[in-house]
Amino acid sequence: MDVSIVIPFLNESPNLKPLCDEIKTAMDTIDKQYEVIFIDDGSTDDGCDVLASCRETMPQIKVVSFRRNFGQTAAMVAGLDYAQGDIVVTLDADRQNDPADIPALIAKIEEGYDMVCGWRFDRQDTYLSRKLPSMLANRLISKITDVRLHDYGCTLKAMRKELAKRVTLYGEMHRFIPAVASGVGAKMAEVKVNHRARTAGESKYGISRTFRVVLDLITVKFLLRYHARPLHFFGMPGLALGGIGGALIAYLTVARLFFGVPLGDRPLLIFAFMLLIIGLQFILFGLIGEMQTRTYYESQNKPIYHVRNTIGIETDDTKKG
Structure with missing residues (x-):
């Protein structure tokens, strides 16, 4: 045909x-x-x-x-x-x-x-x-x-x-x-x-x-x-959000320990912890995605590359021909 x-x-x-x-x-x-x-x-x-x-x-x-x-x-x-x-x-x-x-x-x-x-x-x-x-x-x-x-x-x-x-x-x-x-x-x-x-x-x-x-x-x-590296998709925003949250927590810690700034009524503290937790969740999503990707490829023998043609290399198709 x-x-x-x-x-x-x-x-x-x-x-x-x-x-x-x-x-x-x-x-x-x-x-x-x-x-x-x-x-x-x-x-x-x-x-x-x-x-x-x-x-x-x-x-x-x-x-x-x-x-x-x-x-x-x-x-x-x-x-x-x-x-x-x-x-x-x-x-x-x-x-x-x-x-x-x-x-x-x-x-x-x-x-x-x-x-x-x-x-x-x-x-x-x-x-x-x-x-x-x-x-x-x-x-x-x-x-x-x-x-x-x-x-x-x-x-x-x-x-x-x-x-x-x-x-x-x-x-x-x-x-x-x-x-x-x-x-x-x-x-x-x-x-x-x-x-x-x-x-x-x-x-x-x-x-x-x-x-x-x-x-x-x-x-x-x-x-x-x-699709083959989900950690890169989730990890970048995770690192960014987690980094901002960690930096804010470090700033508030220094302000409390060395300058006696009260933190009990600071919404910034809650915001910083939220950013840190969300960042960690994004990274965990990426890690779970990586494990699922490995399972997908290895359980079904999915190729991670596709060959257009070969020169000087025998394949199953060329042997049959």
Whole structure:
């Protein structure tokens, strides 16, 4: 299998048949064996029946149906798990992504990149509710993750199979796939893609999504930078707070012993002890996190590094070949 196309969907019945036709037209232009994996995220319409009828003329279609709605991230993970192609392409089912761009993404992957992200440079959405929040979120994400992309929210992406199987997602982190991929050293590129206005169905996103992005971004930043060394995350504020508290206690001790300053009615003394205790708690949190990290890696044999390729070194895969 050369290419796997992963498409999560939720109540997109009117869009599925035209989307399948567009995918077939796009993929017929390149000499690739492909599969199209639709992930039904608990739809209540007849989307699965539509796809079953599409299979009669397009046997490349495969459908995975969830028992209930688990969210787009879970649907994306399921699609990546079931994908068998050497290159995995993801896109939305609302037809705002143009399947005609898929060959360009695949060609870019074949230039040597691990992931190619779509950039909706002429986005056909409302400005205040969709485009402006997205622009602000993209700048914030790029600043915090150090992954410079114009468009994090574009689902249209292509990645190599080995990267797709390595990306670990949960919660609502599907929008941070490039940041997660960067964490394992993926070589990325960005390609301008066509973006179309929605013609059928209803959008599943609102302005509230922006606030969830900010919360997820905090999680991603922590996981990318401190997941293997939580003591550094908790220890720095712990040392700062504890140091300030200790300095205040030392000052008050000198004032009491050498200058006879009464301390019984000094709120500063209580504040100093609070800072010292909070600082110690932060450090203890970090130590507990360090122990959990060691348990996580050692119990599951998780690697602490990822190798792109080797020269002159035999691996199990090269021996099999």
